[in-house]
Amino acid sequence: MSVLDHLEPRGVFRFFEELCAIPHGSTHTKAISDWCVAFAEARGLEHWQDAANNVVIIGKATPGYENAETIILQGHLDMVCEKAADCEKDMTREGLDLAIDGDYVYAKGTTLGGDDGIAVAMALAILDDASIPHPRIEAVFTTDEEIGMVGAEAMDMSPLKGRKLLNIDSEVEGILTVSCAGGNTSLCTLPVSRAAFTGTALSVTVDGLRGGHSGVEIDKGRANASVLCGRVLWEIGRKTDMRLVSVAGGLKDNAIPAAATAQVVVADEQAARAAASDLEKALQNEFRVTDPAVRVTVQAAKNTETPMDEDSTARAVCVLTCMPNGIQTMSADIAGLVQTSLNLGVLNTRSDCLQASFCVRSSVATEKEMLKNRLVCLMEQLGGTVTFAGDYPAWEYKADSALRELMTAVFREQYGRDPKIEAIHAGLECGLFSGKLPGLDCVSIGPDMHDIHTPRERLSIASTQRVWKYVLEVLKRSK
Ligand SMILES: [Zn+2]
Numbered sequence: 001m002s003v004l005d006h007l008e009p010r011g012v013f014r015f016f017e018e019l020c021a022i023p024h025g026s027t028h029t030k031a032i033s034d035w036c037v038a039f040a041e042a043r044g045l046e047h048w049q050d051a052a053n054n055v056v057i058i059g060k061a062t063p064g065y066e067n068a069e070t071i072i073l074q075g076h077l078d079m080v081c082e083k084a085a086d087c088e089k090d091m092t093r094e095g096l097d098l099a100i101d102g103d104y105v106y107a108k109g110t111t112l113g114g115d116d117g118i119a120v121a122m123a124l125a126i127l128d129d130a131s132i133p134h135p136r137i138e139a140v141f142t143t144d145e146e147i148g149m150v151g152a153e154a155m156d157m158s159p160l161k162g163r164k165l166l167n168i169d170s171e172v173e174g175i176l177t178v179s180c181a182g183g184n185t186s187l188c189t190l191p192v193s194r195a196a197f198t199g200t201a202l203s204v205t206v207d208g209l210r211g212g213h214s215g216v217e218i219d220k221g222r223a224n225a226s227v228l229c230g231r232v233l234w235e236i237g238r239k240t241d242m243r244l245v246s247v248a249g250g251l252k253d254n255a256i257p258a259a260a261t262a263q264v265v266v267a268d269e270q271a272a273r274a275a276a277s278d279l280e281k282a283l284q285n286e287f288r289v290t291d292p293a294v295r296v297t298v299q300a301a302k303n304t305e306t307p308m309d310e311d312s313t314a315r316a317v318c319v320l321t322c323m324p325n326g327i328q329t330m331s332a333d334i335a336g337l338v339q340t341s342l343n344l345g346v347l348n349t350r351s352d353c354l355q356a357s358f359c360v361r362s363s364v365a366t367e368k369e370m371l372k373n374r375l376v377c378l379m380e381q382l383g384g385t386v387t388f389a390g391d392y393p394a395w396e397y398k399a400d401s402a403l404r405e406l407m408t409a410v411f412r413e414q415y416g417r418d419p420k421i422e423a424i425h426a427g428l429e430c431g432l433f434s435g436k437l438p439g440l441d442c443v444s445i446g447p448d449m450h451d452i453h454t455p456r457e458r459l460s461i462a463s464t465q466r467v468w469k470y471v472l473e474v475l476k477r478s479k
Pocket of ligand 1: 076115116145169
């Protein structure tokens with residue numbers, strides 16, 4: 001049964017609802033990619049799909065726009081799959097349960113994927129409606145953006161003719177984003193050895209945190225559950241002999257983990273419980289504004305694995321205690337812009353190692369290198385290694401941008417004020433497109449969305465309506 005079919009703009013919400021019925025988490029994009037291809041085939045539109053499931057659909061210029069420059073409309077097909085603790089949905093197999101609350105569309109118990117389904121829905125709605133005037137359109141839908149822009153990285157962009165790109169992957173209406181950070185995933189691996197240890201097995205959990213996006217929300221001061229878990233381990237280790245069995249937190253490199261759990265064996269259970277309880281009070285004070293529901297719980301556990309030996313436990317706790325995390329520098333050029341940061345996104349242990357995966361971001365290439373070096377320096381001292389993946393370039397500000405000027409002019413007419421022109425700390429695929437399409441003129445926009453990458457994600461209907469009108473006017477004026 002359709003939930004959104006009465007919402008305007010009809011075309012946008014119709015395609016959005018259709019795509020929400022198809023599971024499309026990162027790395028599971030074949031079905032949604034094929035759905036886009038079927039859309040193009042049904043309408044006789046030129047299109048292509050590559051091995052990474054990226055899709056390009058061409059919309060011919062409407063009458064009067066034959067000589068206008070091609071515009072690329074771009075968004076990503078994949079979404080972050082996060083769900084509430086009590087949600088039993090299998091997001092690899094089931095579609096989302098859409099619902100409406102006042103001005104907001106959300107998905108019950110899960111992320112909505114308005115990031116970035118709304119871009120796909122808008123582009124398809126434009127291609128589907130012959131009454132909308134526009135230049136030749138290249139609708140470019142990439143995959144696996146959320147796990148390091150893998151699709152855009154792999155994509156052969158040489159067939160693209162457009163040199164103006166409207167990216168619809170931003171989350172605040174009224175902001176034209178014109179520059180973004182570059183980044184990479186830095187995987188730190190610490191080899192560990194294990195030895196029997198007699199004591200009480202305990203499970204230590206830090207949860208109740210808000211989590212969030214490691215780019216756009218790194219400046220909110222929210223706690224990282226894996227880092228806090230490291231602090232609990234440090235405190236316990238000061239009060240009693242402790243061995244670490246395992247520790248795990250977070251699911252995605254680019255999400256601030258909301259929960260983390262460690263298995264330990266301790267000599268003195270009461271001392272360990274007291275240390276955890278004291279730290280819980282301290283954390284509830286430190287994070288009373290950003291994460292008021294932070295909890296540290298200690299439970300009896302069944303010990304199934306041999307713990308790490310004393311030396312490995314100390315080195316593992318050192319990784320969690322001493323690795324840099326969060327904001328490293330703020331921009332001196334643009335007030336309020338985070339310049340360089342990193343986020344411990346995924347923490348795991350295996351029988352022979354601990355692995356900590358960081359999402360590193362910076363709009364200054366040399367600072368990104370400096371941060372990589374800091375990780376390498378510490379890991380080498382601890383006997384570990386760092387490997388880097390998914391490196392993407394920063395998208396630098398273009399002083400001379402016809403697209404930005406047009407979009408600013410249309411914005412003024414429509415809203416009666418100036419748009420905010422912003423550089424952001426999150427990565428956008430615009431960086432990869434700019435790298436591959438020389439001279440590209442690029443702006444990123446989007447309707448209001450809140451709490452993306454969390455089960456609280458919601459999309460504003462009124463904002464979607466205004467942004468839709470805005471995009472149509474920009475297209476109409478592009479000749
Ligand atoms: Zn996105």
